Amino acid sequence: MSGTILEMKNISKEFTGVKALSNVNFKVEKGEIHCLVGENGAGKSTLMKVLSGVYPYGEYDGDIIFENQVQKFSKISDSVDTGVVIIYQELALFPDLTIYENIFAGNELHRKGVVDWNEAVTRSKELLDKVNLHINPETLIKDISIGKQQLVEIAKALSKRVKLLILDEPTAALNDTDSENLLSLLRELKKQGITSIMISHKLNEVISIADKATVLRDGKTICTLDGAKGEITEGAIIKNMVGRAIEDIYPKRKVPAKGDKLLELTNWTAHDPRIGRNVAEDINLHVNYGEIVGIAGLMGAGRTELALSIFGNSKKYKTDGTIKVDGKPVKLAHTSDAIKTGIAYVTEDRKGDGLFLLQDIKNNISISNLKELSTYGVVNQNEEIRTAEKYRISLGIKTPSIQQKTGNLSGGNQQKVSLGKWLFVNPKLLILDEPTRGIDVGAKLEIYTVMNKLIESGMSIIMISSELGEVLGMSDRVYVMAKGRIRGELSATDANQEKIMELATQ
CATH class of the missing domain: 3.40.50.300 (P-loop containing nucleotide triphosphate hydrolases)
Structure with a gap:
């Protein structure tokens, strides 16, 4: 120097x-x-x-x-x-x-x-x-x-x-x-x-x-x-x-007993006509009740595209194959269909797609389920405040008020608002796409703790993550994707970084 x-x-x-x-x-x-x-x-x-x-x-x-x-x-x-x-x-x-x-x-x-x-x-x-x-x-x-x-x-x-x-x-x-x-x-x-x-x-x-x-x-x-x-x-x-030592950033949770299948995809394919190719191809996977299923892979592997094709196909892919929820085939042609079926999706791009940054916390949480708060089309504002306060407390959103503009919050607190928004629709399956991207280690621990509590309450989670430590630390099972296909499935005990990267680069 x-x-x-x-x-x-x-x-x-x-x-x-x-x-x-x-x-x-x-x-x-x-x-x-x-x-x-x-x-x-x-x-x-x-x-x-x-x-x-x-x-x-x-x-x-x-x-x-x-x-x-x-x-x-x-x-x-x-x-x-x-x-x-x-x-x-x-x-x-x-x-x-x-x-x-x-x-x-x-x-x-x-x-x-x-x-x-x-x-x-x-x-x-x-x-x-x-x-x-x-x-x-x-x-x-x-x-x-x-x-x-x-x-x-x-x-x-x-x-x-x-x-x-x-x-x-x-x-x-x-x-x-x-x-x-x-x-x-x-x-x-x-x-x-x-x-x-x-x-x-x-x-x-x-x-x-x-x-x-x-x-x-x-x-x-x-x-x-x-x-x-x-x-x-x-x-x-x-x-x-x-300001304190954190011994284990991935909080411990009991590995769940094998429950009934909540979601099952069979020979599922999503074709994007704008680029002329399949973004997800011949996908076979399932999610049991009460487990976290990780989806790993390199950027461009098709993980987000797969999630969007499940969550009401907002990108208008041409899809083929079968989706079953609770053992019954379903058609999820719109995000509202997915929500009614019990599926919610927390986007990887909270600022661009997940939140209204110029609106307050209260409005961001309530927007996903206004019918729950409305009578004859009129929102009950007192109930809206109670709902937002409930998620502020339960998710530990650090803010002086639920009237705070969401764009003024830190990344970790924005992510908690995005979680609250989708928890308000009371899903059975929560898809988390890069849930801790751009947030600090303390906020990550808080997000992981929330995930574990949701699992303990009976919910299931699909977690898409580019951080291998996160995938290994939080998942009960891991699917690895590459070039739009699933290249392998690993149990929590069998999975390690070397095996995931080997599959991800096929």
Whole structure:
């Protein structure tokens, strides 16, 4: 390391009387990979938004010192001009534009006042080579995977001569292979002298890549751990994040006795006419009462598509085969049919598809079952409040009021609202698609505890997850998918990471 590149001193930031940051101190050395960890709502993203000019000078207290100069960023472009570039979890790319147009969007190359797109294509090839993405820069963003889009974002940052690269949950939506590729790229950028700050909830990645890791809790700096001194361990991170040690993140539950079949799929196929191929093919699986069935597989394996084809086929796939619920064949042509049959689905994209972020918690929970709260088409508002309060308490949603806008909640609490929304329809089978994506270890434990309680109450769960530890830690049985097909079924006692990956890569 060759000196301090960034120091944030006594940073405080308030939102309408709520202190999001309280005298935070944060220091990063030049050329290191520094991870920023903490529970949802700890202040990590807020601190980085202060640094990147999203919250301009004057809207926070404290000092930002970058390359020995006190900075007073009034807008994002000020930080970019200084060499500080942030990449958010929700990628800021234009899907209908090409890769090269995205790389130079807002930073176009000009020659005599005219945009030089030929030069943009040439420069884009050079930048893509630097991030190990060997692809035609004239490819549309919508035609490449999320993992490749993440690399395009980094290429875009490199085009701005970045000195300090900030990545907010960069691997949250990536499979294990794409995640490791991204981490390898950060190591390569480190060799080139680029400093990185990475926000992550994936502790194994933090342990793998961080030179140092700073822990925030409740808007305050708790500690900075040094990898060179062996301080960055899972136990140390968790203890400092949540204020206590967590011995086992996957709470124990009795393996259920084999119950009757709740759901059974026989020779089930879903064809997507928009892309001209089957997204799920010849699926045979079943779910018993009172068990958690995990569905593992790499991204693109067809797990979500299978779930959507069961839950009322909202994507209008052409389906074939048989679905039985409680031993009887059913036709689930609409989501309302699935709900009436006792099936609910918690989407992997809670912000895009699962919740109305501009509406309050109460409305988000009640929207799934307004008939239950209505008389002659008029919603009983008192009953709506009682229902929302019931789920706020039972799910441990941390909020001052059920009138709080859902978009203002942390990721973990948003996920609890999404759970409450679907529990309100009183399902027999709950399909959870990536139930802990983008949430911290403390919130994960709370979600797992809720899942166990639901199972103990007699409900069944299908859990789709890209986190193998989660699949192994929570499932009673595991189906592994690859290329739209089920490649194998494993019991909890037989399943391990090696067997799952072997099946997932067939």
